[in-house]
Amino acid sequence: MSGTRSDGxxxxxxxxxxxxxxxxxxxxxxxxxLDPATxxxxxxxxxxxxxxRRQELxxxxxxxxxxxxxxxxxxxxxxxxxxxxxxxxxxxxxEPERRHLFLLAGRPAPxxxxxxxxxxxxxxxxxxxxxxxxxxxxxxxxxxxxxxxLYAALHGDPSGRSERERNVLWRHFTGRPDxxxxxxxxxxxxxxxxxxxxxxxxxxxxxxxxLRTLVxxxxxxxDHFARLWDSHAVGSHTMDTKTVHHPDVGPLxxxxxxxxxxxxxxxxxxxxxxPGTDAADKLSxxxxxxxxxxxxxxxx
Numbered sequence: 001m002s003g004t005r006s007d008g009x010x011x012x013x014x015x016x017x018x019x020x021x022x023x024x025x026x027x028x029x030x031x032x033x034l035d036p037a038t039x040x041x042x043x044x045x046x047x048x049x050x051x052x053r054r055q056e057l058x059x060x061x062x063x064x065x066x067x068x069x070x071x072x073x074x075x076x077x078x079x080x081x082x083x084x085x086x087x088x089x090x091x092x093x094x095e096p097e098r099r100h101l102f103l104l105a106g107r108p109a110p111x112x113x114x115x116x117x118x119x120x121x122x123x124x125x126x127x128x129x130x131x132x133x134x135x136x137x138x139x140x141x142x143x144x145x146x147x148x149x150l151y152a153a154l155h156g157d158p159s160g161r162s163e164r165e166r167n168v169l170w171r172h173f174t175g176r177p178d179x180x181x182x183x184x185x186x187x188x189x190x191x192x193x194x195x196x197x198x199x200x201x202x203x204x205x206x207x208x209x210x211l212r213t214l215v216x217x218x219x220x221x222x223d224h225f226a227r228l229w230d231s232h233a234v235g236s237h238t239m240d241t242k243t244v245h246h247p248d249v250g251p252l253x254x255x256x257x258x259x260x261x262x263x264x265x266x267x268x269x270x271x272x273x274x275p276g277t278d279a280a281d282k283l284s285x286x287x288x289x290x291x292x293x294x295x296x297x298x299x300x
Contacts, residue, residue, distance in 0.1 A: 023104040024074040030091045031057050031072075039092070039128055060090035079105050085117060089146070092121045113207040115265065117145045123261050123268060132287055133270060140201040140265035141211050142168040142194055153286045154244055154252070154271065155179055167214065169194055173222040181243045189240060195228045201265070244271075249286060252279040 032051035039052070039060060054072070058065040063086065070076035079087070084105055088098040098118055099109040110116060117139055119127075127135055127148050134151040138144055144158055144166040152158065156179065158166050165171065171178060172191070182190060198215065205211055219226045239257045246252060252273065259268040273279035 021074050023077065023101075024072050026101065026104055027068075027072050027087070027091075030093065030097070034092060038125065039090075057087075057090055061086040077106070079107075081107055089119055089124065092124050094121060113205060115140045115201065115205050115208050115211060118264075119146055119266070120261055120264050123264075123266055126268065130270075132283075133272060134283070135271075136269045138168065138267040138269065140204065140267075141198060141214060142267065144168070150283070150287055151271075153289065154246065154283075163210075164214070169198060169218060169225070170214065173218055173225040179245050181245065182240075186240055186242065191224075191228060192233045193238075195225065196234050197267075199229070199232070204265070246282070246286070248289070249282040252282050253277075254279055254283075 031054070034051050036052055036056065039056075052060075054068045055065050058068045061068070061083075063083065067076060067083075071079065081102070084098075084102055084107060087093075088101055091097075093101060095118060102109045110118070119137060123137055124146075127137065127146055131148060131150065133148075134154045135148050136144055136151045136155075137146040143163055147158065165176070170176075172194075202208075202211060202215060215229070219229060239255065242254060242256050244252045244254060254271045254273055257270045257272070259270065260266070261268055271283075273283050
């Protein structure tokens, strides 16, 4: 990537009023304020302008550079909610800024009666900076929404899977292939706690149709889930030990801590190994290997 900023023609061409111009200007300002180092990108050579390059924003948001250019020139004025969510995450927007982004794009602002996939800036910084520790972020229904490279290397890259296939409860109770094994006691704690979490989510988000569909499908598909759901068991998924069976480095016995991000329903799952253990050595190896030749399935 060139060390000089190449934003192409039209950076200041869209100065008029209206949705396109307002959205374009906001995207440029948010991009300009973001320090590449805070998002894990190398500073490279001396930059002519502050913030991210368009190529870098496109990389972080998972979209083409051409589309970012069209947005910033006011030539793409109706981005989808999925695009807006990706941009908000890449730009590290706060919740009020995310709502403003949707309004500028002419989309209904995200409501509070549905589970939000938005990562708070603090959680996003955690993902950016904790490169030597596997970290995955789950929403209130235990659907994986973000992860770092080492998490993907440990559990298998989940990027090509559907939202349903990234849901912990769906994978567990429908018997999907999984690298994690629990003792009977660990499994009982895990099941009780995650089902209780899901029940709490339905109480907080009664209008969330995908959430209610997930519960109905689980009840229909798994008798075990249905019994746990009907028992109204209470638990809290905060920490435990689990074994992850990696196809290249073998089994890793890891401590799993679940942190709840303040001001959100996000579950931040962090895997660590005791210093000097075989698992610690294997995690260090995975950090070097990255996701090369890593296959398999994601899990919590």
